[in-house]
Amino acid sequence: MKRRPIFRAFAAVLVVTAAFAGVSACRPEGPDKSPEPAAAPETTLRNVTSDPVHYTIRVLFSNVGPMARTLAPGTVDRFSSRTAMDLQFSNGDHDKLYRLEPGSAHSFRLDERGKLEMFKGAHGLADAADLAPYVPTPMPVVEKMLETAGVGPEDIIYDIGCGDGRILITAAREYGARGVGVDIVPERIRECLAAAKAAGVERLVEFRRQDAMTLDISAATVVTLYLLPESNLLLRPKLEAQLRKGTRVVSHNYTIEGWESRGAKSETLTDDVGTEHAVYLYIK
Ligand SMILES: C[S@@+](CC[C@H](N)C(=O)[O-])C[C@H]1O[C@@H](n2cnc3c(N)ncnc32)[C@H](O)[C@@H]1O
Incomplete structure (x- = not known):
């Protein structure tokens, strides 16, 4: 891994x-x-x-x-x-x-x-898994994730651990897609709401403070992830139980262990400070 x-x-x-x-x-x-x-x-x-x-x-x-x-x-x-x-x-x-x-x-x-x-870490709550610290996906990688998933205006994207909301806000602004984002840190949600307003996409995106493990993702047509490998593994049963067949799951940097047969595509790109990023696309 x-x-x-x-x-x-x-x-x-x-x-x-x-x-x-x-x-x-x-x-x-x-x-x-x-x-x-x-x-x-x-x-x-x-x-x-x-x-x-x-x-x-x-x-x-x-x-x-x-x-x-x-x-x-x-x-x-x-x-x-x-x-x-x-x-x-x-x-x-x-x-x-x-x-x-x-x-x-x-x-x-x-x-x-x-x-x-x-x-x-992201938070110190004892009753919720800490899925990953807050590290925002660089914007060129956001663009690549949306492009790799083939996002369009008919999509409903769920960003699990949405950080400052950049993935959903970009998808709404550039593709007219709807989105639902949850993050467990209240400050992140405040940032999401302000950014959605500034981008004029409040009607397309919904952000709320929630433990991702309690989120119902069954309405998603696309799921975006930038979490630790073990967190992808923790989420896998939820992805398997709740997502409809054909839903695209796009993960920044980390694979979903056990989903090798669902892997549809992987891309790499180098950001402007020379760091390599991988984008993995899976189809449920
Ligand atoms: C690496 S950041 C990714 C942010 C955003 N998805 C992006 O790609 O820019 C991971 C986010 O997951 C959030 N997080 C960690 N544990 C969580 C949990 N149990 N429920 C919801 N969000 C969580 C963190 O607060 C953090 O903002």
């Missing part, structure tokens, strides 16, 4: 500020007329591997020492803090050290060599 730039993009980042809830939440007893301070942002760490992850975390500018933690598979640790935290863990070969920004979401996943790594 190929892991392309989205994975590298996750690995690159990670600088934070945070402080544990217990550390930052001390307030004096008794009447207090001062305004309620804004809640400290929440930084989250999710374990997407199938083994427990052992790590230590240290709050910067606090007198709390490093804390050793074990995160069970599929669970999320949360830290409310206003100052940075340093995270340390071993990938079996060497120690990895990251500084975490307050209010950011992260996932422990295996990298392309099967080694433990920390990646940027």
Whole structure:
């Protein structure tokens, strides 16, 4: 299974500020007329591997020492803090050290060599899968996805994890196609609504905040994906159960494991910073 730039993009980042809830939440007893301070942002760490992850975390500018933690598979640790935290863990070969920004979401996943790594995430909700961090598809790749899927005015496109809505807005503007996009991060949906309005296509596209795993996609004639390979796999039963025969599924960079026989076409293109992108078309 190929892991392309989205994975590298996750690995690159990670600088934070945070402080544990217990550390930052001390307030004096008794009447207090001062305004309620804004809640400290929440930084989250999710374990997407199938083994427990052992790590230590240290709050910067606090007198709390490093804390050793074990995160069970599929669970999320949360830290409310206003100052940075340093995270340390071993990938079996060497120690990895990251500084975490307050209010950011992260996932422990295996990298392309099967080694433990920390990646940027989209959200820290424990009850919804984190299908991929927000990395928008470059516009030339959006164009290629729509062209590869043969999108036209009769289509209803579902973008699963729609980010800023660029795929559906482009499809509406250039081809007159209708679209439904969901994203779990409220800020993304606000961006989608503003962009749809600015492009004058609000009547053709619908955006809502929703966990993609709960979305009914049976009305789609085209589905667009830019998610991690394991997320495509997680979605596969939904695609198989809900999509009508003949529906086109177009995926940026990642294949749908097990759908080799449905593969109709693949294209590659290089963006203006020299990164190669793949577009895979499947027919249900
Ligand atoms: C790589 S981005 C792709 C955005 C857009 N489709 C594009 O190609 O430009 C993946 C998006 O999936 C969203 N996401 C992650 N987990 C999700 C979930 N459980 N339900 C809905 N959206 C999710 C993220 O917030 C992010 O915006």
